[in-house]
Amino acid sequence: MIEIEHLSKRFQTGGGFLKRPRAMLAVRDVSLTIAKGEVVGVVGESGCGKSTLARLVLRLLEPSSGRVVLDGTDLTSLTARDLRAARKRMAMVFQDPYSSLDPRYSVADVLTEPFTVQRRPLPPGQIAEMLTAVGLPTEMAASHPHQLSGGQRQRVGIARALALRPDFVVLDEPTASLDVSIQAQIIDLLASLRDQMGLTYLFISHDLGLVRYFCDRIVVMYLGAVVEILPTADAAPRHPYTRALIDSGFVPDPARRRAIAPLSGEIPSPFDLPPGCAFAGRCPRATDRCRAERPTLDDTTHPTACFHPL
Amino acid sequence: MSALLELQNISVSIGSAQLLDGVSLRLERGQTLGLVGESGSGKSLTAMAAMGLLPLIGGHVSDGSVRFDGQDLASLNDTQRRALRGRRIGFVTQNPMTALDPVQRIGAQIDVVSRLHLGLTKQAARARTIDLLTQLRIPEAQAVAEAWPHQLSGGMKQRIVIAMALTGDPELIIADEPTTALDVTVQAQIIQILAGLVREKGVALLLITHDMGVVAQICDRVAVLYAGRLAEEGPVAPIFAAPQHPYTTALINCIPQEGMARGTLRGIPGAVPSARQYPSGCRFHPRCTRATADCAALTPPLITRGDGQAACLHLPEVAL
Amino acid sequence: MYSYLIRRVLMLVPVFLAVSLVIFLILHFIPGDPVDNLLKVGSSPSARAEIEARYGLDQPLAVQYGIWLGRVMQGDLGTAIVARRPVADLILQALPHSLRLGGLAMLFSSVVGVALGVVAALNRDKWPDRAVMGGVLLGSTMPSFWLGLILMLIFSVWLGWFPVSGARSASALVLPVLTIGLGGTALVARITRVAMIEASGRDFVTLLHAKGLSPLRIQLRHVLRHALIPVVTILALRIGWILGGAVTVEVVFARPGLGTLLIKSLSQHDYPVVQACLLMLAMAVMLGTLLGDILQAAMDPRVRAALA
Amino acid sequence: MTLPAPIRALRRPAGAPAGLWLLLVIAAAIAAPLLTPYAYDIQELPAAWQPPSAAHWLGTDEFGRDLLTRLIYGARTSLSVSGIAISISVLCGMTLGAAAAWFGGWFDRAVTTVVDLTWSFPEILIALILVAIIGPGTTGTMVAISVAYLAQFTRLTRAQIMTLKGETFIEAAASLGAGNAHILFRHLLPNALAPVLVSAMLATGDAIILEATLGFFGLGAQPPVPSWGGMMSAGSALVFKAPWIIIFPGLAVAITVVAINLYGDALIAELDIRARMRRAV
Amino acid sequence: QEAVFVLNTSEVGAPTYNPIKATNLNKATTLIFDRLVSQAADLSYHPWLAESWEEAPDGMSWTFHLKPGVKFHNGEPFNAATIAAWLQIFKTSENAYMTEAIASVEVVDDLTVKFVMSRPEPNMLYNLSSSYMSVIEPKSYTALGDNYGVTEVYGTGPFKLESFTVGQETVLTRNDDYTWGSPLAKNTGPAHIAKVTFREIAEDSTAFLELKTGGVDMLLGVPADLLPEVKKEPNLAVLTMPGQDVYYMPINVTKAPFDDIKVREAVAKAINQEEILASVFGGVGSIADTFLISALPESHVSDAAKIHYDPARANALLDEAGWVMGADGVRAKDGVPLKVSLWTQSDSIFRRLTEVVQAQLKAVGVEAEITTFDSSMIRDQYKTGTQQLAVRSYNWDNADIVDWFFGGDRLGYPNISMFNDPKAEELRKTAMTGSKNMAERVTNFTAYHEYVLTQFPMAPIYQPVDSVAYNADRLVLPEVLNSPGVGSTAVMDMEVKE
Ligand SMILES: Nc1ncnc2c1ncn2[C@@H]1O[C@H](COP(=O)(O)OP(=O)(O)OP(=O)(O)O)[C@@H](O)[C@H]1O
Ligand SMILES: Nc1ncnc2c1ncn2[C@@H]1O[C@H](COP(=O)(O)OP(=O)(O)OP(=O)(O)O)[C@@H](O)[C@H]1O
Ligand SMILES: [Mg+2]
Numbered sequence A: 001m002i003e004i005e006h007l008s009k010r011f012q013t014g015g016g017f018l019k020r021p022r023a024m025l026a027v028r029d030v031s032l033t034i035a036k037g038e039v040v041g042v043v044g045e046s047g048c049g050k051s052t053l054a055r056l057v058l059r060l061l062e063p064s065s066g067r068v069v070l071d072g073t074d075l076t077s078l079t080a081r082d083l084r085a086a087r088k089r090m091a092m093v094f095q096d097p098y099s100s101l102d103p104r105y106s107v108a109d110v111l112t113e114p115f116t117v118q119r120r121p122l123p124p125g126q127i128a129e130m131l132t133a134v135g136l137p138t139e140m141a142a143s144h145p146h147q148l149s150g151g152q153r154q155r156v157g158i159a160r161a162l163a164l165r166p167d168f169v170v171l172d173e174p175t176a177s178l179d180v181s182i183q184a185q186i187i188d189l190l191a192s193l194r195d196q197m198g199l200t201y202l203f204i205s206h207d208l209g210l211v212r213y214f215c216d217r218i219v220v221m222y223l224g225a226v227v228e229i230l231p232t233a234d235a236a237p238r239h240p241y242t243r244a245l246i247d248s249g250f251v252p253d254p255a256r257r258r259a260i261a262p263l264s265g266e267i268p269s270p271f272d273l274p275p276g277c278a279f280a281g282r283c284p285r286a287t288d289r290c291r292a293e294r295p296t297l298d299d300t301t302h303p304t305a306c307f308h309p310l
Numbered sequence B: 001m002s003a004l005l006e007l008q009n010i011s012v013s014i015g016s017a018q019l020l021d022g023v024s025l026r027l028e029r030g031q032t033l034g035l036v037g038e039s040g041s042g043k044s045l046t047a048m049a050a051m052g053l054l055p056l057i058g059g060h061v062s063d064g065s066v067r068f069d070g071q072d073l074a075s076l077n078d079t080q081r082r083a084l085r086g087r088r089i090g091f092v093t094q095n096p097m098t099a100l101d102p103v104q105r106i107g108a109q110i111d112v113v114s115r116l117h118l119g120l121t122k123q124a125a126r127a128r129t130i131d132l133l134t135q136l137r138i139p140e141a142q143a144v145a146e147a148w149p150h151q152l153s154g155g156m157k158q159r160i161v162i163a164m165a166l167t168g169d170p171e172l173i174i175a176d177e178p179t180t181a182l183d184v185t186v187q188a189q190i191i192q193i194l195a196g197l198v199r200e201k202g203v204a205l206l207l208i209t210h211d212m213g214v215v216a217q218i219c220d221r222v223a224v225l226y227a228g229r230l231a232e233e234g235p236v237a238p239i240f241a242a243p244q245h246p247y248t249t250a251l252i253n254c255i256p257q258e259g260m261a262r263g264t265l266r267g268i269p270g271a272v273p274s275a276r277q278y279p280s281g282c283r284f285h286p287r288c289t290r291a292t293a294d295c296a297a298l299t300p301p302l303i304t305r306g307d308g309q310a311a312c313l314h315l316p317e318v319a320l
Numbered sequence C: 001m002y003s004y005l006i007r008r009v010l011m012l013v014p015v016f017l018a019v020s021l022v023i024f025l026i027l028h029f030i031p032g033d034p035v036d037n038l039l040k041v042g043s044s045p046s047a048r049a050e051i052e053a054r055y056g057l058d059q060p061l062a063v064q065y066g067i068w069l070g071r072v073m074q075g076d077l078g079t080a081i082v083a084r085r086p087v088a089d090l091i092l093q094a095l096p097h098s099l100r101l102g103g104l105a106m107l108f109s110s111v112v113g114v115a116l117g118v119v120a121a122l123n124r125d126k127w128p129d130r131a132v133m134g135g136v137l138l139g140s141t142m143p144s145f146w147l148g149l150i151l152m153l154i155f156s157v158w159l160g161w162f163p164v165s166g167a168r169s170a171s172a173l174v175l176p177v178l179t180i181g182l183g184g185t186a187l188v189a190r191i192t193r194v195a196m197i198e199a200s201g202r203d204f205v206t207l208l209h210a211k212g213l214s215p216l217r218i219q220l221r222h223v224l225r226h227a228l229i230p231v232v233t234i235l236a237l238r239i240g241w242i243l244g245g246a247v248t249v250e251v252v253f254a255r256p257g258l259g260t261l262l263i264k265s266l267s268q269h270d271y272p273v274v275q276a277c278l279l280m281l282a283m284a285v286m287l288g289t290l291l292g293d294i295l296q297a298a299m300d301p302r303v304r305a306a307l308a
Numbered sequence D: 001m002t003l004p005a006p007i008r009a010l011r012r013p014a015g016a017p018a019g020l021w022l023l024l025v026i027a028a029a030i031a032a033p034l035l036t037p038y039a040y041d042i043q044e045l046p047a048a049w050q051p052p053s054a055a056h057w058l059g060t061d062e063f064g065r066d067l068l069t070r071l072i073y074g075a076r077t078s079l080s081v082s083g084i085a086i087s088i089s090v091l092c093g094m095t096l097g098a099a100a101a102w103f104g105g106w107f108d109r110a111v112t113t114v115v116d117l118t119w120s121f122p123e124i125l126i127a128l129i130l131v132a133i134i135g136p137g138t139t140g141t142m143v144a145i146s147v148a149y150l151a152q153f154t155r156l157t158r159a160q161i162m163t164l165k166g167e168t169f170i171e172a173a174a175s176l177g178a179g180n181a182h183i184l185f186r187h188l189l190p191n192a193l194a195p196v197l198v199s200a201m202l203a204t205g206d207a208i209i210l211e212a213t214l215g216f217f218g219l220g221a222q223p224p225v226p227s228w229g230g231m232m233s234a235g236s237a238l239v240f241k242a243p244w245i246i247i248f249p250g251l252a253v254a255i256t257v258v259a260i261n262l263y264g265d266a267l268i269a270e271l272d273i274r275a276r277m278r279r280a281v
Numbered sequence E: 001q002e003a004v005f006v007l008n009t010s011e012v013g014a015p016t017y018n019p020i021k022a023t024n025l026n027k028a029t030t031l032i033f034d035r036l037v038s039q040a041a042d043l044s045y046h047p048w049l050a051e052s053w054e055e056a057p058d059g060m061s062w063t064f065h066l067k068p069g070v071k072f073h074n075g076e077p078f079n080a081a082t083i084a085a086w087l088q089i090f091k092t093s094e095n096a097y098m099t100e101a102i103a104s105v106e107v108v109d110d111l112t113v114k115f116v117m118s119r120p121e122p123n124m125l126y127n128l129s130s131s132y133m134s135v136i137e138p139k140s141y142t143a144l145g146d147n148y149g150v151t152e153v154y155g156t157g158p159f160k161l162e163s164f165t166v167g168q169e170t171v172l173t174r175n176d177d178y179t180w181g182s183p184l185a186k187n188t189g190p191a192h193i194a195k196v197t198f199r200e201i202a203e204d205s206t207a208f209l210e211l212k213t214g215g216v217d218m219l220l221g222v223p224a225d226l227l228p229e230v231k232k233e234p235n236l237a238v239l240t241m242p243g244q245d246v247y248y249m250p251i252n253v254t255k256a257p258f259d260d261i262k263v264r265e266a267v268a269k270a271i272n273q274e275e276i277l278a279s280v281f282g283g284v285g286s287i288a289d290t291f292l293i294s295a296l297p298e299s300h301v302s303d304a305a306k307i308h309y310d311p312a313r314a315n316a317l318l319d320e321a322g323w324v325m326g327a328d329g330v331r332a333k334d335g336v337p338l339k340v341s342l343w344t345q346s347d348s349i350f351r352r353l354t355e356v357v358q359a360q361l362k363a364v365g366v367e368a369e370i371t372t373f374d375s376s377m378i379r380d381q382y383k384t385g386t387q388q389l390a391v392r393s394y395n396w397d398n399a400d401i402v403d404w405f406f407g408g409d410r411l412g413y414p415n416i417s418m419f420n421d422p423k424a425e426e427l428r429k430t431a432m433t434g435s436k437n438m439a440e441r442v443t444n445f446t447a448y449h450e451y452v453l454t455q456f457p458m459a460p461i462y463q464p465v466d467s468v469a470y471n472a473d474r475l476v477l478p479e480v481l482n483s484p485g486v487g488s489t490a491v492m493d494m495e496v497k498e
């Protein structure tokens, strides 16, 4: 359904009067296919380009190169007008429920907005229906964001994303700023909505445990590049970085205590990446080759970009 | 042997709002106590109360007492309390990004502790600082001491904050969500460091976290706070094996476990009530799956069970 | 850092060009012809042409600007049309007075303002805070000419402590400095207070307390240091304001200075003098921003890092 | 239902007296002819220079005109001149600032440079020069004041919109397919409005002082129309002989401006926009 | 011995001490320069740099015998050649008309010059006593160019220029070689005061406060409304002399509705001079009912020509001219309200006077809109000729001021009234150039003046007295002051109490 082909994004920062700007690749040559009805997860640490990827996929950012094809239409070449029309089919839920709602809009206004901007009539009873669908009381339509808790706001954000019945939704860390208890509610809600509406999700998170619980396939990113695509949620990792991510999680079971063996070393600056594998500096298996040459995803059913996979 | 830190039935108020209500905790030397609960349940307030820092945010202990090594903090004067902070009690804050003074070099910020509390000279203090940084496996400690905070990564800064907490050779470290703002890989590093301190130096650790995984892995005891009250407290193993309070159960169940099928995560319905509108009776009852009419009416007492305690009307000991 | 300084100074060049162009153009829209002032009534057009030629007023605007700018660059500010002497002389006569007044007012505002701000912040929401902030608010809402007149009435006329006007003795500076300074004090006190309170709430301050430092030391050594960053920046930015505030006050106290010179020349349509005065003020403003940026960089390593 | 913020601000401790004073001044200005038995312009030369008395509560001026009457009529001039001037300034400043933030690029850079420059100059200087160009009188004063404050509102609006542009809800609207116009007029401007309007209100206070200062230089409203600045200007000549002529208008200015500031502070607190206002400076 | 004087506000901002180029000279000028002839309080003429002089019986030549031993501040000698050079330079002056009648200057010997006249000039001695005809030092004048009078200036006067800051202050130090003072003063040889500072203070009240608080020693001009305040102070003394100012309201005869002489007369007679004298000027001074100060014989015109407050006539004239009183108290004609502009300058006394005038005009149904201009700027405005009414004053003690302000060749400024009447021009010519002696000149000027008055190009308002206030604890003034104002003569005899 979605084909992401060699997508890259280059950011320049800091340029000024008589000052040279610095450039970095926030997303580097990412290719990915998502089938209809699939839930694909993207994990990676802060700053590895997850959000940038999400924006590129929905063309909220112009890619530096590569394309995104949604059901045969190349989103990257659409005119502004056609793109706006195409947005009916795709939606995004944002990380920060606090700034993703206009403070001046009531919940009803927020939910009406998709119809207004797409010049569609608002079906009667639609708002109540949407609120119910995301588990909010219908009276809440008159409330303003500042009267809602984080979880409630995120539900409103989800309702807004689904208002126009899209088939593809990008979820950019929808639970990162919520309590675990609320996170569980939201994940639960997203799962049931997907079942009801036959949605396709690109689910972004930094929490590998959560992604493994929620997704069919998992893309692991490190400093802008995909390092591994786990074909199933419970597939054994092949990339040492994925392994380290799994090992960094704490199992909530005192009976299964284990020694903590954290990674050493620092994440390199994205502005001057080493020539070889970006992870080489922290990788226990790194060799001279890793430091000199950049590995690419291999062509297996479990693509991994590593010279020494597990 | 008396506990190193003991909160006896403390209540904390800010202005007219009572934000903590009858919280009791005990922490022995060499032990790690995990303090968990959802956001807004009062974890940080508890830490501030233990540090004697509530006045900073305009609050005070309105009832009960905070005892450190048998001494009631309330009976000490300001100078005496200050002599404890940084010396015998170290503090690690949640966000390492904002915990350091951005306009002072790293070294100076650490040095001041040993100069103040240990009476070291400038050179001796710096030597100690370098020594500590090296112990925390910070590469090029000398250079780091001369660096400005903004030149360091988050994980590095958190290690600096820990070094600062360690400088006075404390008996107790209070760490308020020390890893929340950090990446998972870094988080593991920091937890490992803290756990190592307990193991190697025998300090007591009050670890505030919202990650039940961390609690399960490194804590000896855990205290669960909900809406300003203690829901349950006790040794980690039995609580994880058989939680006494429905809230504890619910919290544990919020974490996706390996092999769980999609759609089985339930979460806790509703949200933490705000301090201005705590529900009557058991404060958890509106969100509790087992709530009855009694739960809304009666405040459950804190019942001691074995080595721990819990506050729920559904405990067999509670006779209605 | 040095490369930054050089860049920052070079950046003043286009700004200066822009300012000078604006100043040059604005003054050409002012109605009234200074040449008339010089002409004998009923003099012939050729006499007018001669005078226009003498002051370069017959050239196209762009050429006039070019010539003017070229001369300004060489320090030649032209000849005052009405006062008939080199503008530079007039400016040099006026500038020391304005600098003395502005400098003292600035000093007064910063010292007193920071002190009051600290007192207010340390006693947040208690009576000293209320009193300081109330006084400060009142001080900043009184028109400066009015304040000047009232001060003059009380201290010079009724009490006879200070001279009424002029700049003939140091004591003549007291009331004008007070008048300008009070407005600045209000600003500084307010910023200091807010910045202190804001800084007090920052995490690192909590940590300083947790390290066992004494609260007073924390406030004065750490919090105040942070609070001073915005104070210094804003003060530097407000150099123009202080000098501008001097305009009315100089007039009220009949003091020599750029303000009096500007007002007088403005009403006499003495373009070269007005241009020079505005240019001086603009330079002061530009140097102020430069100074502010440098001080900020000096006080805050993060800023230095962002600039390097 | 909650009351609108301007009314809620009235219930705050300092907001109440401040708001009431402002209402009083505005009401007095509107109802001026009904409030006093005297005319603002009829001279009663033998009655000149009278100190405050039962007949003339605030005394009389050099032409024997009742000062209270002139003070009330002066409120008309001062408030309307500053109010209108600031309104014009806000309209132009918002347009300019929004355009700069929206279009970016060289236009933004040009606007920012000019605006930053003028912003660094004291308003009084800008106003003085403009009045010299336009000529004295109420119109000149109004134009001068509006231009003098243009930079402030342009900056503020631009800063607001730049901050808002980074907010997720803007991206959210874009992700729904919202066009530029929708984002600008339905999200950015409405959100930028509160801080701009509040600072407009505070600026009106400053504008009253500025108007008075221009009046003091004899460049404001022309006689016999009273304005606070003009009254003080006239009174300044003989301040030692009849101090009341200058004291009362000065107090009127100071108290009104204090009230505007206090009420503005209450409004800021009520609207919860303190951080946004500060960020924009 | 040092003293601080404050210049009259009307002299503030005088940009130069160059009497040739200046249009506005302040009092300090009279201490730097001497003149050929001095004038006594009774307006009679006495020797100064000229020890004696003869006028030819037909008025066609004048011979002046100069005082020997006079030296300029820069050491240059003063002699007949100086006079010739100076008068040559004076031809380029704004005030060249003063020497218009001099055809040529002959140097008879070192100390004797002869003016050959192109016509008789009965006003010769007056002109030579005017401060505009201060004797400059020609060599330095030529050498210094525009700087003469600004950075340096050399005269023969009792004081030398030490420093001059335009609009601020002028410091003069005593010329210790000075022995050639006017015989009108008791002391002709170096002045008693060693250093005089002239301060320029734009606000009369500030100046008064300075005097009151001891910041300065003397005010060279005290406006009438401040006199009562001065008199309240025990340590201050006031010296009052006949004034040389006239306050008046020029009426632009070319601008409707004032192109109608009836309207002009009406507004002129709507001005209540007595009320203004009493209320604005506290009764000090006198009303003006002609254009000239009453000390001048040319002011004695027929009673009919004098302009006095006459509201009945004003109203009647306006009715006659078709301006009907409206309900709002403003007259109108053909639906056009009688609104006119009234210009004034920003000095406080003018603003107050103008507001009263405005109210008085309103009383007869004329609505005047005041526009205030800076005093130095208003002249440019007059040059545009767009004014209707204005309030202003002049300071002069010779009848030729009528020519200055109403001459048809000076429209705009100084002829603010834009008055250009053929008959007046004829009378003016006779008055200016057709008189052989003083008596004839007086007759001619009186006729010219009288005619101008009947055309109402202005309305006279007020004649102040000249008041000087000083700190009696500090200054001792001579008992009798034999000069028309406080200038060089007065300062020579002045002493400072230590
Ligand atoms: N508009 C931008 N301009 C310049 N750099 C940017 C921009 N947006 C993102 N970046 C940089 O690109 C990199 C990737 O950012 P991105 O937000 O995609 O990371 P992320 O994986 O979503 O991180 P997080 O987990 O913190 O949300 C970061 O280093 C970030 O600083
Ligand atoms: N300064 C304060 N003034 C008023 N209320 C406060 C203040 N600080 C905290 N509270 C309230 O006290 C309650 C407990 O706060 P606390 O910060 O202890 O929660 P927490 O458990 O640490 O939450 P988190 O996980 O978000 O850090 C909350 O309801 C909070 O709103
Ligand atoms: Mg992100």
Ligand SMILES: [Mg+2]
Binding pocket: B043, B044, B045, B176
């Ligand atoms: Mg907390």
